Amino acid sequence: MGFMKIILNVLLLVRCWCIAEELELVYQWDQLSSAVSSEHNDILFDAQQSTTQYNESFNAYGNLPMGVSHHKGRLFVTVPRRRPGIPATLNVINMGKVTEVNNPTLLGYPDYLTNTLHQDYSADPKRIISVYRTKVDKCDRLWFVDTGYLEYPGNRRQVQRPALWVINLNTNRRVRRFEIPKEIVEFGYGMPNLEIDVEPGKCDEAYAYIADYQWQGLYVYGLAEDRMWRFKHNFFSFEPRYGRFNIAGQQFVWNDGLFSLAVGARNKDTGDRSVYLHAMAAISEIVVPNSVLKNETLSRSGEDHYAERFKHMGSRGPNTQSSSHAFDEKTGVLFYAEVNRNAIGCWNSAQEFHAENHGIVHLDNENMIYPADLTIDNDSVLWVISNRLPIWIYSKLNTTDFNYRIWRQSTEKSIDGTICA
Numbered sequence: 161m162g163f164m165k166i167i168l169n170v171l172l173l174v175r176c177w178c179i180a181e182e183l184e185l186v187y188q189w190d191q192l193s194s195a196v197s198s199e200h201n202d203i204l205f206d207a208q209q210s211t212t213q214y215n216e217s218f219n220a221y222g223n224l225p226m227g228v229s230h231h232k233g234r235l236f237v238t239v240p241r242r243r244p245g246i247p248a249t250l251n252v253i254n255m256g257k258v259t260e261v262n263n264p265t266l267l268g269y270p271d272y273l274t275n276t277l278h279q280d281y282s283a284d285p286k287r288i289i290s291v292y293r294t295k296v297d298k299c300d301r302l303w304f305v306d307t308g309y310l311e312y313p314g315n316r317r318q319v320q321r322p323a324l325w326v327i328n329l330n331t332n333r334r335v336r337r338f339e340i341p342k343e344i345v346e347f348g349y350g351m352p353n354l355e356i357d358v359e360p361g362k363c364d365e366a367y368a369y370i371a372d373y374q375w376q377g378l379y380v381y382g383l384a385e386d387r388m389w390r391f392k393h394n395f396f397s398f399e400p401r402y403g404r405f406n407i408a409g410q411q412f413v414w415n416d417g418l419f420s421l422a423v424g425a426r427n428k429d430t431g432d433r434s435v436y437l438h439a440m441a442a443i444s445e446i447v448v449p450n451s452v453l454k455n456e457t458l459s460r461s462g463e464d465h466y467a468e469r470f471k472h473m474g475s476r477g478p479n480t481q482s483s484s485h486a487f488d489e490k491t492g493v494l495f496y497a498e499v500n501r502n503a504i505g506c507w508n509s510a511q512e513f514h515a516e517n518h519g520i521v522h523l524d525n526e527n528m529i530y531p532a533d534l535t536i537d538n539d540s541v542l543w544v545i546s547n548r549l550p551i552w553i554y555s556k557l558n559t560t561d562f563n564y565r566i567w568r569q570s571t572e573k574s575i576d577g578t579i580c581a
């Protein structure tokens with residue numbers, strides 16, 4: 161072995177020692193099962209005789225998990241109602257009670273009744289119709305948008321107005337339900353994600369930032385105001401050059417706009433926080449001060465008055481199309497779920513925003529196909545769910561293989577040895 165080769169090998173070894181710790185697998189499923197399905201199927205409806213148009217018995221294949229968030233040993237897992245036969249769109253896993261990694265059972269949250277559809281699909285503000293993703297805030301609350309929308313193929317319907325929910329996680333009781341007015345958006349189906357902006361100790365002054373990829377809007381809800389206002393901007397659109405996806409053998413074009421928002425660090429001079437945002441079919445990142453989003457008067461004064469406050473930061477690099485992203489206060493790092501390369505990406509906000517300053521903390525073309533959601537809990541732990549969505553949509557999942565996985569890692573460990581450290 162030549163001297164140079166030895167040197168090279170040593171260098172490679174050293175590189176391996178300091179490589180980031182990849183994400184750790186927490187749970188995996190081939191198909192979901194439900195606590196309800198095995199015992200009493202009829203809980204799906206509140207009446208015994210089924211006169212519904214659809215067979216709403218538990219349909220394992222239709223239950224595709226989409227979002228994950230963590231609070232004190234409980235994981236909140238969403239299953240949007242895109243097929244009949246979903247007993248609960250909002251679910252919980254009590255991690256202390258679940259020791260199995262494989263195929264743990266989901267439980268409806270806060271209970272099955274709240275998740276139950278009426279037999280005639282009639283509206284009911286006490287019920288949750290369909291949820292994509294959730295957020296846990298610094299005040300022990302769970303936030304989500306109930307789209308109110310059933311996306312059954314061939315029969316999509318708005319059962320009721322979309323609504324923002326807030327649940328107190330200590331009592332498991334609803335503390336707010338705000339119906340999103342028609343003036344904000346007519347249909348509920350384009351709201352995949354939201355972000356909460358709140359300072360600890362000022363829990364009453366929380367703001368929710370809701371992305372709408374379909375109608376390319378950003379809706380802000382003020383908890384104290386109990387009102388919602390809307391921002392419009394061209395930057396909320398998809399980028400035509402980056403709408404082509406190639407995931408696990410599936411090639412397709414999406415035109416999803418604004419998809420994820422992440423509240424960043426506080427600017428010491430202005431007192432504002434940066435809010436990062438991006439469209440799904442895009443590789444650009446945008447930033448806006450949170451004081452702009454919180455300003456209802458400004459939003460109502462028209463796009464011309466705030467358009468320039470939204471800044472285009474630059475490109476994250478090739479194939480970095482991202483579903484959710486989240487900011488970690490401890491490390492100052494922004495983490496992205498990168499659906500087009502089955503990876504978790506990172507950027508340290510202390511560095512300039514360039515593609516070269518973006519790193520990868522985990523990449524797995526087999527086990528992490530389509531990271532659909534990424535959240536960071538109060539202890540700076542990353543949570544990721546991957547669900548092979550494009551195969552589910554455009555082909556067929558192998559139902560004896562593990563398709564859905566939940567992952568975690570401390571943010572510090574995950575960036576160790578990457579450009580984001």
Ligand SMILES: *[C@@H]1O[C@H](CO)[C@@H](O)[C@H](O)[C@H]1NC(C)=O
Pocket residue numbers: 215216217218219
């Ligand atoms: C509904 O679906 C379940 C599960 O797939 C099946 O066992 C049942 O026979 C179906 N019921 C009707 C009325 O088609």
Ligand SMILES: *[C@@H]1O[C@H](CO)[C@@H](O)[C@H](O)[C@H]1NC(C)=O
Pocket residue numbers: 297298299300538539
């Ligand atoms: C979050 O973490 C901070 C510090 O680690 C702690 O003081 C606070 O109580 C935690 N809050 C919640 C809601 O867990």
Ligand SMILES: *[C@@H]1O[C@H](CO)[C@@H](O)[C@H](O)[C@H]1NC(C)=O
Pocket residue numbers: 451455457458461465
């Ligand atoms: C909100 O925006 C309006 C209009 O630009 C401005 O006059 C006002 O000072 C802003 N309010 C705050 C609290 O920044």
Ligand SMILES: *[C@@H]1O[C@H](CO)[C@@H](O)[C@H](O)[C@H]1NC(C)=O
Pocket residue numbers: 558559560561562
């Ligand atoms: C499905 O997955 C199982 C488990 O990984 C594997 O043994 C089997 O070959 C797969 N089937 C197909 C058709 O790929």
